[in-house]
Amino acid sequence: MTGTGRLRAVVLDIEGTTGSLDHVQDVLFPYARARFASWLAAHRGTAQWRRILDAVADEAGSVQDEAGALALLERWADADVKTPPLKTLQGLIWSSGYADGQLQGHVYADVPPALERWKARGVGRFVYSSGSVAAQRDWFGHTEYGDLRPLLDGYFDLTTAGPKTSPESYDTIARQLGHAPAALLFVSDLGAELDAAATAGWRTAAVRRSDDDRAPVPGHPAVDSLAPLL
Numbered sequence: 001m002t003g004t005g006r007l008r009a010v011v012l013d014i015e016g017t018t019g020s021l022d023h024v025q026d027v028l029f030p031y032a033r034a035r036f037a038s039w040l041a042a043h044r045g046t047a048q049w050r051r052i053l054d055a056v057a058d059e060a061g062s063v064q065d066e067a068g069a070l071a072l073l074e075r076w077a078d079a080d081v082k083t084p085p086l087k088t089l090q091g092l093i094w095s096s097g098y099a100d101g102q103l104q105g106h107v108y109a110d111v112p113p114a115l116e117r118w119k120a121r122g123v124g125r126f127v128y129s130s131g132s133v134a135a136q137r138d139w140f141g142h143t144e145y146g147d148l149r150p151l152l153d154g155y156f157d158l159t160t161a162g163p164k165t166s167p168e169s170y171d172t173i174a175r176q177l178g179h180a181p182a183a184l185l186f187v188s189d190l191g192a193e194l195d196a197a198a199t200a201g202w203r204t205a206a207v208r209r210s211d212d213d214r215a216p217v218p219g220h221p222a223v224d225s226l227a228p229l230l
């Protein structure tokens with residue numbers, strides 16, 4: 001972590017940072033992908049269904065019927081495109097899985113104590129993920145350590161902050177939090193996200209978990225858990 005002066009808030013990524021990359025890729029994503037068609041059919045004509053089709057049309061630049069929307073959503077899922085309609089639909093599908101106990105949010109063991117420590121020190125605790133805010137809340141609400149939402153102050157996603165690789169998204173979050181960028185720490189596993197945060201003047205920490213064999217992220221202070229932070 002670089003920077004001096006009082007740290008006001010920590011903003012955490014999910015996949016590859018607070019939770020396992022493999023769990024998101026091998027459990028969550030396939031769970032949703034297998035249910036796109038049945039979800040659209042079961043919700044046909046509802047306000048939620050309309051919002052998904054409208055969001056797909058916005059993203060695609062052309063009106064889509066349900067079959068066209070389904071094809072695009074499946075294509076985006078297969079390419080792991082971080083696009084709002086896909087993220088919204090995944091979150092809606094996961095919510096049933098959490099509710100009936102089929103899904104659990106994977107959180108590394110060092111996360112709850114880090115959140116407790118920062119809370120005790122008066123440091124704000126926020127999440128910024130490509131997953132929808134609803135999906136983030138479900139993830140942290142259903143972990144093996146219990147409901148961690150009381151330890152979190154707020155959530156940002158693609159629709160509320162913008163793309164994670166754009167410096168402007170970090171400007172938006174800093175404005176919403178009411179703190180100078182240099183008083184904020186972004187923690188993520190992806191270099192492009194950390195570069196964007198650093199360009200916006202934030203402190204950064206690059207996470208590479210011991211069960212994650214991707215190359216380390218260059219150019220940012222490196223940690224393998226949240227324990228060394230603060």
Ligand SMILES: CSCCC(=O)C(=O)COP(=O)(O)O
Binds near residue numbers: 016087129130132164
């Ligand atoms: C529980 S949120 C699911 C995470 C997700 O959908 C995703 O695309 C991962 O993005 P992140 O920004 O958390 O790396």
Ligand SMILES: [Mg+2]
Binds near residue numbers: 013015188189190
């Ligand atoms: Mg990530």
